[in-house]
Amino acid sequence: MDSLTPEVKELIQSIDNKEKMVAMLAPSFAVDFDYPEIIGMLKRLGFKYVAEVTRGAIETNNQLLDLLKKNPEKRYITNPCPNVVRLIKNKFPELVQYLAPIDSPMSATAKIVAKKWPKYKKVFIGPCLVKKLEAKEDWPELDIFVLTYNELKQIFDIKNIVPDKKDKKAKFDIVGVGTELYPISGGLAQSACLDEKLTDPEMDIISGPVNVNKFLEQFFTEKKNVQVLDILNCDGGCINGPGVCSKEPLSTRRQKIINYWDSHK
Numbered sequence: 712m713d714s715l716t717p718e719v720k721e722l723i724q725s726i727d728n729k730e731k732m733v734a735m736l737a738p739s740f741a742v743d744f745d746y747p748e749i750i751g752m753l754k755r756l757g758f759k760y761v762a763e764v765t766r767g768a769i770e771t772n773n774q775l776l777d778l779l780k781k782n783p784e785k786r787y788i789t790n791p792c793p794n795v796v797r798l799i800k801n802k803f804p805e806l807v808q809y810l811a812p813i814d815s816p817m818s819a820t821a822k823i824v825a826k827k828w829p830k831y832k833k834v835f836i837g838p839c840l841v842k843k844l845e846a847k848e849d850w851p852e853l854d855i856f857v858l859t860y861n862e863l864k865q866i867f868d869i870k871n872i873v874p875d876k877k878d879k880k881a882k883f884d885i886v887g888v889g890t891e892l893y894p895i896s897g898g899l900a901q902s903a904c905l906d907e908k909l910t911d912p913e914m915d916i917i918s919g920p921v922n923v924n925k926f927l928e929q930f931f932t933e934k935k936n937v938q939v940l941d942i943l944n945c946d947g948g949c950i951n952g953p954g955v956c957s958k959e960p961l962s963t964r965r966q967k968i969i970n971y972w973d974s975h976k
């Protein structure tokens with residue numbers, strides 16, 4: 712028990728106390744878990760409802776498209792990656808004004824869940840360690856508890872939850888269709904159809920720390936014509952996040968997300 716993170720210990724306590732809980736499952740879940748079995752497993756673990764964070768990503772896209780409509784002359788850096796947001800605040804403070812003032816998929820989903828089930832503990836489950844900071848520092852009023860896929864797997868092991876035939880019939884309680892490719896680099900731009908609204912030089916897609924730093928350094932020079940930047944810190948996107956369990960090649964993880972997208976249409 713000593714080797715467990717404080718989050719794993721707290722969630723086990725919440726399960727044992729039979730707290731009312733909603734799981735908010737990040738769009739990259741298909742890299743580490745089978746669908747729909749994961750929904751049934753979460754429900755047997757103690758979650759009353761399971762929401763798909765792709766639903767919040769739809770809000771993120773809509774808010775960004777609204778901004779572009781209202782301010783067609785402005786430049787925007789997208790904000791779903793809290794690592795990029797922190798890098799900009801710490802290393803490129805002159806770019807803070809370009810961060811799109813919109814909800815991340817996590818915060819947008821938490822707002823929907825809070826409205827629907829106000830008294831429930833909101834548990835975001837995803838690939839990212841920095842989301843723990845985003846929840847605490849950027850959205851304290853939403854009271855979001857963050858777990859990684861790694862931590863969830865440990866909890867499944869401790870509680871002896873394994874896939875079951877009945878899980879085949881499990882369904883999300885909140886569904887988001889159209890944003891399933893979000894965890895792959897360029898998924899935001901693809902799902903918001905930015906290529907139909909902007910020309911190639913007006914839009915760029917960046918992932919990986921080296922590319923991210925290089926782009927931000929060139930924001931006012933070589934990249935000055937880019938109006939919308941879809942940017943994620945992990946190489947290839949959230950499918951390569953530090954809280955992911957999979958050691959499969961990125962191409963395999965990418966394909967799993969594409970397969971889930973196909974099955975969801």
Ligand code: SF4
Pocket residue numbers: 791792793794795838839840841842943944945948949950951952953
């Ligand atoms: S790209 Fe990496 S750091 Fe950024 S949100 Fe995704 S998992 Fe987190």
